[in-house]
Amino acid sequence: MSTNWRISSFSGALLAAYFIPAWTSIAFHIIASPVHGLYDRPSVSIGFLISDHLHLSGMASVRVAWLLALARITTVAFFALYLALLALPSVRERGGGDETLGMALALGSVLSFVSMLAASLVGEAEALRLHATELLMLLGIAIVLLVEGAVPREAHARREADTSLPAGNLSLQQP
Numbered sequence: 001m002s003t004n005w006r007i008s009s010f011s012g013a014l015l016a017a018y019f020i021p022a023w024t025s026i027a028f029h030i031i032a033s034p035v036h037g038l039y040d041r042p043s044v045s046i047g048f049l050i051s052d053h054l055h056l057s058g059m060a061s062v063r064v065a066w067l068l069a070l071a072r073i074t075t076v077a078f079f080a081l082y083l084a085l086l087a088l089p090s091v092r093e094r095g096g097g098d099e100t101l102g103m104a105l106a107l108g109s110v111l112s113f114v115s116m117l118a119a120s121l122v123g124e125a126e127a128l129r130l131h132a133t134e135l136l137m138l139l140g141i142a143i144v145l146l147v148e149g150a151v152p153r154e155a156h157a158r159r160e161a162d163t164s165l166p167a168g169n170l171s172l173q174q175p
Contacts, residue, residue, distance in 0.1 A: 005092070006092075006095065006148055007144055007148055008095075008098070008101070008141065008144050008145040008148045008149070009086055009092055009095075009097070011140075011141050011144055012082060012086070012097075012101045012141055012145070013083060013086055015079070015137060015138070015141050016079040016080070016082060016083050016104075018137070019075065019076065019079050019104075019108065019134075020076050020079050020080060020083075022042075023072040023073075023075060023076050023108075024072075024073070024076050026040070026042045026043065026069075026072060027068075027069040027070075027072040027073045027076070028069075030043065030065050030066070030068060030069040030072075031066070031069050034061075034062040034065040034066060034069075035058070035061060035062065035065065037065060037069075038061065038064075038065040038068070041126065041127060041130070042115075042127070042130065043065070043068060043115075044119075044124055044127050045115055045116075045118040045119035045121075045122055045124045045127040045128070045131070046064070046068060046114075046115055046118050047061070047065075048118070048122040048124065049118040049121060049122055050064050052122065053121065053122070068111075071107065071111050072111065074107060075104055075107040075108045075111065078100050078101075078103045078104035078107065079101075079104045081097075081100045082097045082100040082101045082104060085097035085100060095149065098145060098149060101141075101145060102142070102145065105138050105139075105141060105142045105145070106142075108134070108138045109135060109138045109139060109142070112131045112132075112134040112135040112138060113131075113135055115127070115131040116128060116131035116132050116135055119131055
């Protein structure tokens with residue numbers, strides 16, 4: 001059994017297992033039918049915001065729907081790339097996929113936050129709960145990634161500082 005899984009690697013894989021199928025189906029539904037897909041539960045808050053508050057035309061609403069689908073697909077692509085990098089043990093041990101996970105977390109967090117604000121503005125309680133839950137999942141993994149990424153750097157700096165001390169100063173005997 002492999003023991004080189006870091007907490008952020010495992011958590012990122014679980015998060016990718018949720019976001020890849022969920023956001024891919026939402027994005028493809030928007031691509032297939034932009035107006036209908038914009039008013040489904042995961043995107044209804046943005047749909048109401050652009051139609052009721054921003055008073056955009058039909059074609060402008062379709063363009064916003066396509067941009068929303070593009071943002072979701074881009075986030076899914078970063079999660080998929082992270083899973084591909086995670087499959088390589090040497091990359092996983094070094095934390096080489098942390099940048100791709102960070103990009104997926106950043107894009108997903110921004111999209112979920114904007115959707116949450118839109119849901120709050122238009123009064124969609126279920127959409128607000130959905131986007132708040134997604135945002136909390138993304139931010140939780142981001143915090144784990146930041147904390148876990150700082151520990152190896154500090155340990156490496158301590159090791160370098162220990163090797164730079166002269167050998168005579170490392171005595172354990174009392175003077």
